[in-house]
Amino acid sequence: MADTASGWEQPRPRQRHMSTRTRRRLLRAFAVIVMLIYTVLTLFPFYALFIRSFVSTRDSAQLHLWIPEAAEVNMNAQVGNLSVFYDLDLADLKEAFGIPQTDFIMSRTSLRQLGEQYSIPEERIHDFFEGFYTYNGWRTLLTGTLYGTSFWGALARTLIITVISLTLAIILSIFTGYGLAGLRRRDQMFVYNLYLLQMVIPAMLILLPQFLIIQWVFRLFPGYGEPGPLRWGLQLLSIVLINIKGTALSTMVFTAAISSIPKELEDSAQIDGAGSWQYVRYILIPLLRVPIVSIIVIMLPLIYNQFLEPYVYLDPANTTLLPFTQSAVGQFSTNFQLIYSAILASVLPLVAVYLMFRRFFIEGVMSGAIKG
Amino acid sequence: MQAASPGTPATTDKQAAGRRRSRLARQRILRDWMFIAPQLTLFVLLTIVPFFVAIPILFTDMAQFNDPTVAPVGFRNFTALFTDKSVQADYIPALRRTLIFVALNYSTVYIFGLSLALLMYEVGFRGGFFTVVYLPLMVSGLAVGYMAVMLFSRETGTANLLLKELGLIKTPIDIFSAQGTAFILPLLVGWRYAGYNMAIFLSGLLAIPRETIEASVVDGATYWQRLWRVYFPQMWPSFILATTMCLIGSFAVFDELVAMGALYVNPEAKLLSILFFTYGFQVQRLAMGMTLAVITFFPLVILGVILQRLQRRLQY
Numbered sequence: 173m174a175d176t177a178s179g180w181e182q183p184r185p186r187q188r189h190m191s192t193r194t195r196r197r198l199l200r201a202f203a204v205i206v207m208l209i210y211t212v213l214t215l216f217p218f219y220a221l222f223i224r225s226f227v228s229t230r231d232s233a234q235l236h237l238w239i240p241e242a243a244e245v246n247m248n249a250q251v252g253n254l255s256v257f258y259d260l261d262l263a264d265l266k267e268a269f270g271i272p273q274t275d276f277i278m279s280r281t282s283l284r285q286l287g288e289q290y291s292i293p294e295e296r297i298h299d300f301f302e303g304f305y306t307y308n309g310w311r312t313l314l315t316g317t318l319y320g321t322s323f324w325g326a327l328a329r330t331l332i333i334t335v336i337s338l339t340l341a342i343i344l345s346i347f348t349g350y351g352l353a354g355l356r357r358r359d360q361m362f363v364y365n366l367y368l369l370q371m372v373i374p375a376m377l378i379l380l381p382q383f384l385i386i387q388w389v390f391r392l393f394p395g396y397g398e399p400g401p402l403r404w405g406l407q408l409l410s411i412v413l414i415n416i417k418g419t420a421l422s423t424m425v426f427t428a429a430i431s432s433i434p435k436e437l438e439d440s441a442q443i444d445g446a447g448s449w450q451y452v453r454y455i456l457i458p459l460l461r462v463p464i465v466s467i468i469v470i471m472l473p474l475i476y477n478q479f480l481e482p483y484v485y486l487d488p489a490n491t492t493l494l495p496f497t498q499s500a501v502g503q504f505s506t507n508f509q510l511i512y513s514a515i516l517a518s519v520l521p522l523v524a525v526y527l528m529f530r531r532f533f534i535e536g537v538m539s540g541a542i543k544g
Numbered sequence: 545m546q547a548a549s550p551g552t553p554a555t556t557d558k559q560a561a562g563r564r565r566s567r568l569a570r571q572r573i574l575r576d577w578m579f580i581a582p583q584l585t586l587f588v589l590l591t592i593v594p595f596f597v598a599i600p601i602l603f604t605d606m607a608q609f610n611d612p613t614v615a616p617v618g619f620r621n622f623t624a625l626f627t628d629k630s631v632q633a634d635y636i637p638a639l640r641r642t643l644i645f646v647a648l649n650y651s652t653v654y655i656f657g658l659s660l661a662l663l664m665y666e667v668g669f670r671g672g673f674f675t676v677v678y679l680p681l682m683v684s685g686l687a688v689g690y691m692a693v694m695l696f697s698r699e700t701g702t703a704n705l706l707l708k709e710l711g712l713i714k715t716p717i718d719i720f721s722a723q724g725t726a727f728i729l730p731l732l733v734g735w736r737y738a739g740y741n742m743a744i745f746l747s748g749l750l751a752i753p754r755e756t757i758e759a760s761v762v763d764g765a766t767y768w769q770r771l772w773r774v775y776f777p778q779m780w781p782s783f784i785l786a787t788t789m790c791l792i793g794s795f796a797v798f799d800e801l802v803a804m805g806a807l808y809v810n811p812e813a814k815l816l817s818i819l820f821f822t823y824g825f826q827v828q829r830l831a832m833g834m835t836l837a838v839i840t841f842f843p844l845v846i847l848g849v850i851l852q853r854l855q856r857r858l859q860y
Contacts, residue, residue, distance in 0.1 A: 203667040210660070211676045214735070217691045218679075220702040224694055235705035344583040351580035357573070363580055370591055371788070372848025374796050376817045377841045380824045380834055381594035381601070384609060417586040448575050477684035479799045484825070494686050498802065501690070508700065515690045522682045530675045537678065537743045 225513040228305035245301035252279025309513035320489030326496035337415035349426025371420035466536035621835035652734025657741025678739030689803020748782030
């Protein structure tokens with residue numbers, strides 16, 4: 173990219189007659205084209221994911237660039253195939269057609285045979301399967317449960333963990349930054365360097381011992397062994413604790429920001445009778461708007477998209493969005509449509525938040541990146 | 545203070561003031577620590593202590609987390625890399641794949657991050673384009689992995705089908721083949737982090753004093769010369785930060801691999817992080833897995849510390 177751009181900057185004799193303005197304009201046009209291409213390439217996977225969540229598994233080997241038209245269910249389709257590839261719930265089917273639940277339906281029975289056997293009119297079968305191939309992924313995802321949790325439960329747990337973790341992480345990091353501000357003493361420098369280590373310690377290296385320590389502590393609680401609110405609460409708590417333990421970035425950002433606030437402000441607050449706590453609460457936190465935004469926008473995707481820790485720590489019935497998605501994939505590995513619906517559903521909430529607050533994201537990332 | 549001789553009123557005053565100052569200083573230290581303590585406790589317990597808890601386990605044959613029979617084995621876990629054929633068969637291909645991935649992923653830092661930052665810098669900051677470039681960072685690693693599968697599966701990949709329709713490729717790209725995994729994965733990971741790397745380089749570029757650029761333009765430097773003589777030398781902190789982040793991030797890549805089936809069906813996606821995880825949680829070789837992790841990450845941590853030092857020295 174830089175190569176091609178450089179052509180317009182070089183004062184070659186042949187181009188001398190071109191005015192600076194023309195050259196500028198050409199450079200602009202070139203840049204706009206590059207940006208357009210990159211934009212299309214970036215948005216394409218999202219678009220493809222959206223379309224694929226409506227493409228039934230049997231059509232997945234054909235190219236679809238738009239939501240396929242709802243195909244009629246073939247009367248020769250076998251019940252077994254429908255339940256393997258499209259997660260057709262046989263209990264639902266029996267209930268809808270008034271078949272006793274105790275009756276056994278052979279997996280090779282076709283819909284036509286089923287209709288003849290139980291004298292169900294063809295119309296009713298068509299009605300039952302209305303939009304079946306197109307919306308089957310979304311229907312199964314949003315109404316089904318998997319290992320004791322539904323999609324909505326997993327989403328709710330993710331949101332709870334994200335909100336609590338972010339709030340506590342910000343408050344604790346501001347405390348740390350206030351305690352370290354100025355970095356004048358040796359003990360402050362030592363703590364600061366300890367936090368910097370976090371950036372270079374790979375999460376994978378401490379994952380196993382971290383898991384051991386948390387397990388040791390949690391075993392002290394009597395009810396931890398059996399599934400129940402206590403066990404699940406503790407498990408969610410462990411994820412929150414890991415998220416709020418402080419990072420190199422938050423420590424650096426808040427220490428630098430608080431150090432740059434004039435000391436006179438604190439002195440005058442003290443003379444007016446404010447204690448340290450009141451100073452932090454009423455004067456410092458409102459002044460730290462920019463660093464708070466920048467830490468939120470950097471940590472939000474990390475916490476929302478956390479996979480490894482919830483995957484290891486949480487029971488399947490108590491899990492968050494991404495491990496839920498992963499187990500849905502494991503369970504329905506033959507239903508591509510459902511898999512892509514689940515992936516898109518896990519991506520959408522954060523993308524919506526991002527698009528709504530994009531100004532803050534840009535501001536926060538640019539000011540956070542400068543600090544490193 | 546110590547030299548002051550008691551007796552004269554002047555020195556007593558000074559002494560009292562000194563005592564008051566040291567009392568204030570002590571109070572200040574106490575107050576600082578009250579604010580530092582809550583998060584530091586968590587940090588030490590969950591990041592520093594795990595380091596030290598890990599050490600004794602390395603010298604045992606602990607197979608899983610609640611292993612009832614743990615026996616010490618001395619340095620056997622450390623030498624296993626050279627003596628145990630089964631460990632070698634797991635470790636060496638995983639190491640090779642990881643190194644290839646790190647190298648390719650590092651080049652995407654420049655292919656995506658640096659070029660986009662330069663583009664943005666030359667034509668002026670565009671909020672809309674920044675929004676687009678930064679968008680993939682909202683996508684989880686898991687979803688990026690599944691997007692790779694969706695786009696580049698041999699039979700059903702959307703990108704494959706599209707490229708074939710347009711006549712651009714004859715044989716479809718296969719994400720589950722060795723080459724497919726090796727090239728597609730860094731491409732998508734680079735795409736995901738493009739916005740982050742762009743922000744790092746862009747803030748490096750924005751910190752360059754404008755006079756140096758104007759001077760080079762007046763002196764008739766070509767764009768290429770300007771890049772190498774003016775921009776890059778003044779962007780060292782950005783380069784080091786991007787390098788550190790990429791190194792740490794590449795060795796820790798995990799979610800994308802899980803999505804590509806690394807834990808079960810796709811051996812070509814088995815990088816080191818997957819190996820450590822399988823040893824710890826699946827095949828009952830916990831102590832061995834942790835030892836391999838320590839051996840692998842130790843040089844990396846040292847390198848990371850050095851890079852961090854370097855960056856801070858350059859920044860101040």
